[in-house]
Amino acid sequence: MSFKKxxxxxxxxxxxxxxxxxxxxxxxxxxxxxxxxxxxxxIQTSANVTNSNTNVVENPTKNATSSEVNTAENATSNEVxxxxxNTSTLTNTTSVGTDLNLECGGAVLxxxxxxxxxxxxxxxxxxxxxSVTKVMSLLLIMEAIDSGRLSYTDKIPCTEEAAAMGxxxxxxxxxxxxTVDEMLKAICVVSANDCTVAMAEYLAGSQEAFVAQMxxxxxxxxxxxTTFKNCHGIDEDGHETSAYDxxxxxxxxxxxxxxxxxxxxxxxxxxxxxxxxxxxxxxLIRNYKGxxxxxxxxxxIALYNLSASATRDDLSLIAVVMKAPTTxxxxxxxxxxxxxxxxxxxxxxxxxxNDILKTISVEKGVKDNIELTYENxxxxxxxxxxxxxxEQTINIPDKISAPINKGDVVGNIVxxxxxxxxxxxxxxxxxxxxxxxxxxxxxxxxxxxxxxx
Numbered sequence: 001m002s003f004k005k006x007x008x009x010x011x012x013x014x015x016x017x018x019x020x021x022x023x024x025x026x027x028x029x030x031x032x033x034x035x036x037x038x039x040x041x042x043i044q045t046s047a048n049v050t051n052s053n054t055n056v057v058e059n060p061t062k063n064a065t066s067s068e069v070n071t072a073e074n075a076t077s078n079e080v081x082x083x084x085x086n087t088s089t090l091t092n093t094t095s096v097g098t099d100l101n102l103e104c105g106g107a108v109l110x111x112x113x114x115x116x117x118x119x120x121x122x123x124x125x126x127x128x129x130x131s132v133t134k135v136m137s138l139l140l141i142m143e144a145i146d147s148g149r150l151s152y153t154d155k156i157p158c159t160e161e162a163a164a165m166g167x168x169x170x171x172x173x174x175x176x177x178x179t180v181d182e183m184l185k186a187i188c189v190v191s192a193n194d195c196t197v198a199m200a201e202y203l204a205g206s207q208e209a210f211v212a213q214m215x216x217x218x219x220x221x222x223x224x225x226t227t228f229k230n231c232h233g234i235d236e237d238g239h240e241t242s243a244y245d246x247x248x249x250x251x252x253x254x255x256x257x258x259x260x261x262x263x264x265x266x267x268x269x270x271x272x273x274x275x276x277x278x279x280x281x282x283x284l285i286r287n288y289k290g291x292x293x294x295x296x297x298x299x300x301i302a303l304y305n306l307s308a309s310a311t312r313d314d315l316s317l318i319a320v321v322m323k324a325p326t327t328x329x330x331x332x333x334x335x336x337x338x339x340x341x342x343x344x345x346x347x348x349x350x351x352x353x354n355d356i357l358k359t360i361s362v363e364k365g366v367k368d369n370i371e372l373t374y375e376n377x378x379x380x381x382x383x384x385x386x387x388x389x390x391e392q393t394i395n396i397p398d399k400i401s402a403p404i405n406k407g408d409v410v411g412n413i414v415x416x417x418x419x420x421x422x423x424x425x426x427x428x429x430x431x432x433x434x435x436x437x438x439x440x441x442x443x444x445x446x447x448x449x450x451x452x453x
Contacts, residue, residue: 100340102333105303105323106243109337111345111381112251112309112316118341123244126225127322130297131168131191132305133233133241135249136214138187138295141199142257145180150203152181161207162198167234167299169194170276182271188263189278191296193232200231207231221248235301243320250294250307250318264293264309283331284308288338294318296330304330310338314379315347348387349379350415350423357396357427360410365402365433372396372410378425380415389417396427402435 108123144150158172172194186192200210214228225242281296290312297305304324319337324330396411415423
């Protein structure tokens with residue numbers, strides 16, 4: 001018999017003897033690890049991902065098993081951001097006492113990550129959106145791309161209806177085809193109506209079917225002020241929305257499909273081998289620091305509209321202006337809203353997804369401890385100067401019992417300001433630990449031995 005076989009046989013014998021004797025002495029096995037850190041120490045070691053001004057409130061769950069904690073807490077940091085339209089607390093305006101003296105029919109400023117309304121000026125008034133309509137068209141196009149139903153290299157034909165579109169266009173010809181990449185460039189940069197209709201017909205079979213999908217998506221997002229009659233925004237009776245609804249669909253586009261900014265941030269470009277020059281209708285792309293888009297729109301009836309987005313220092317804002325009397329005022333009002341947001345608010349990041357929080361002891365497992373990590377990134381919008389008032393409450397047990405699966409929720413951390421919750425993040429197991437029995441122990445030892453040899 002070889003030395004390796006003798007070693008394996010000896011390990012199995014020792015494990016079997018250990019399991020039998022311990023089972024006779026007690027029905028439970030407590031595994032202690034000298035590497036397990038006290039809760040206070042673990043917080044200090046995670047300071048690199050926690051706001052340095054954050055106060056810590058400890059609230060450990062004593063002797064809880066992984067299954068008990070799993071059923072107790074399932075909320076994630078995304079829970080708040082995914083319920084914008086259904087959660088009234090997110091739409092509470094924080095601009096009480098502030099008057100920006102806007103010269104437009106309706107406007108709103110929201111924080112992109114949470115959807116929180118920072119400023120409201122007739123934000124639910126139903127108005128004509130003009131080409132800002134195309135935010136929804138772009139959203140459906142990007143959904144098709146990200147789902148795999150459409151590729152950037154797919155060639156899109158031009159129909160008679162698309163070629164006959166008026167307004168802003170690149171004069172598509174029924175004999176030519178453009179790639180999806182080129183179509184997106186034309187739609188985002190120069191608001192091409194002909195390209196928008198060509199894409200709608202390609203994806204849904206007809207513009208009417210595509211508009212039905214637009215309205216279905218609007219209902220899904222909670223856009224209760226909106227009815228779409230077309231996909232391009234040319235004035236049509238009953239085609240209306242609100243500043244708030246435009247903010248909703250703009251947020252959905254930017255957060256779920258960030259690749260759109262590769263097109264919305266283009267200032268100048270060209271198509272058809274340089275024969276067709278493109279200059280962005282959104283002047284903020286060139287003139288406003290951190291601008292990421294998004295879409296302009298104007299007609300003689302709708303007047304001047306804009307959904308403007310910008311990001312600075314991890315804070316992303318969306319400002320919507322509707323029915324401004326001139327294009328100059330449209331951009332000035334958007335800048336005024338964005339400036340208000342950046343001057344008065346900040347986005348504080350408390351932790352990054354997958355960062356290690358601490359090590360925790362495991363009972364009845366083939367391993368005596370595991371690392372706990374953040375399930376998602378955690379952060380919140382706060383007023384400037386409030387970071388020192390942020391407190392975190394850590395709800396995790398001192399130890400957990402096997403079996404544990406990687407990704408199991410072990411607890412959570414809740415962040416508050418003056419007692420009001422602003423964010424929470426689940427804490428999860430970073431690996432799987434099988435229950436301590438004869439077969440699992442043999443497999444565990446054999447795996448470790450094989451890895452080392």
